[in-house]
Amino acid sequence: MGLLTNLKQSITRVTDGLFASEEPKRIGIYGPPNAGKTTLANRIARDWTGDAVGPESHIPHETRRARRKEDVTIERDGREVTIDIVDTPGVATKVDYEEFLDHDMEKEDAVRRSREATEGVAEAMHWLREDVDGVIYVLDSTEDPFTQVNTMLIGIIESQELPVLILANKIDKEESDIQRIANAFPQHETIPLSALEGQNMDEVYEKIAEYFS
Amino acid sequence: MPEVTSGDGDGTPPEEDGLDDGVRVDMISGARMEGLTSMEKIRLILDGVRDGNIVILEEGLTPDEESKLIEVTMTEISPDEFSGIEIETYPKSSSSSTGLFDRLMGKEEQAQKLTVIGPANQIQTLHKDENLISALVSRK
Numbered sequence: 001m002g003l004l005t006n007l008k009q010s011i012t013r014v015t016d017g018l019f020a021s022e023e024p025k026r027i028g029i030y031g032p033p034n035a036g037k038t039t040l041a042n043r044i045a046r047d048w049t050g051d052a053v054g055p056e057s058h059i060p061h062e063t064r065r066a067r068r069k070e071d072v073t074i075e076r077d078g079r080e081v082t083i084d085i086v087d088t089p090g091v092a093t094k095v096d097y098e099e100f101l102d103h104d105m106e107k108e109d110a111v112r113r114s115r116e117a118t119e120g121v122a123e124a125m126h127w128l129r130e131d132v133d134g135v136i137y138v139l140d141s142t143e144d145p146f147t148q149v150n151t152m153l154i155g156i157i158e159s160q161e162l163p164v165l166i167l168a169n170k171i172d173k174e175e176s177d178i179q180r181i182a183n184a185f186p187q188h189e190t191i192p193l194s195a196l197e198g199q200n201m202d203e204v205y206e207k208i209a210e211y212f213s
Numbered sequence: 214m215p216e217v218t219s220g221d222g223d224g225t226p227p228e229e230d231g232l233d234d235g236v237r238v239d240m241i242s243g244a245r246m247e248g249l250t251s252m253e254k255i256r257l258i259l260d261g262v263r264d265g266n267i268v269i270l271e272e273g274l275t276p277d278e279e280s281k282l283i284e285v286t287m288t289e290i291s292p293d294e295f296s297g298i299e300i301e302t303y304p305k306s307s308s309s310s311t312g313l314f315d316r317l318m319g320k321e322e323q324a325q326k327l328t329v330i331g332p333a334n335q336i337q338t339l340h341k342d343e344n345l346i347s348a349l350v351s352r353k
Binding site: 091092093094095096097111114115118119121122125126128129146148151152155156158159160 | 275276277279280281283284286287288290292296297298299300301302333334338341342
């Protein structure tokens with residue numbers, strides 16, 4: 001692609017940003033299964049609107065449809081941003097119904113859950129390519145962040161030039177290692193939090209207002 | 214979806230011929246992938262992986278193709294038949310990302326990262342860092 005074409009596209013992106021309508025930006029909450037995405041979505045929604053987004057569970061793939069909570073207005077340090085929160089199913093490259101059998105599920109239910117989970121992951125990928133304006137990437141800070149799903153998703157988000165905020169969740173747990181996440185994605189800022197306990201949410205809201213306003 | 218047909222000597226992986234004792238590895242060159250559309254690449258990969266093969270791409274996929282690969286893989290998962298893929302590439306180092314100046318100059322980031330893809334139930338990653346991927350491959 002030539003210099004002029006690229007320059008034109010860059011200028012268009014900048015002017016689009018300057019003169020964009022006041023419609024809320026759709027911010028997708030992404031990450032691997034069981035990172036605490038829905039817990040975070042519920043925490044944000046409850047703090048600013050009083051409602052929840054969806055049910056939380058320790059069983060992977062509890063969220064199997066993208067859910068949108070509209071018009072969540074967050075105010076911090078004089079900044080105000082109105083966003084639609086899109087809670088997305090955890091992204092994976094494999095879904096085996098047998099892993100649900102370990103959670104005391106009958107085979108029929110496990111098969112149905114895995115089928116819904118695969119549809120959910122496909123849906124999440126589609127949203128990422130087409131329908132979100134920014135991403136909150138949630139990682140479980142007790143787990144190794146050097147996974148292929150994380151590497152690929154961050155690469156996809158970067159290639160779309162979407163603003164991304166990386167959150168190291170579950171800092172209330174003893175095994176939490178925030179630095180490991182910061183080392184894995186040094187090109188991005190890592191914000192620690194516990195969505196479950198509400199720890200460090202002030203900084204999270206500050207960063208949301210900064211990144212997505 | 215149109216099928217990529219194999220002409221003489223075009224490098225399309227040959228059909229398996231009763232080789233049940235081992236694990237087949239298809240190493241696909243960047244040149245072989247260059248002329249294919251995104252969906253043709255994904256089809257080539259998934260057809261191989263669903264046959265139980267390990268597919269190694271010399272130059273990997275673009276982020277957009279990786280996104281579509283995940284999406285298509287999800288639509289093909291079927292209980293007791295196909296549970297998905299294991300895919301490994303080296304994590305991108307922060308210094309390799311294309312800067313604004315490069316993009317303005319029309320220099321797009323090249324994928325060019327060796328990528329290993331296999332059936333989720335046959336390949337298990339043992340270790341991965343920026344310079345080494347170690348995986349255990351088992352038979353069907």
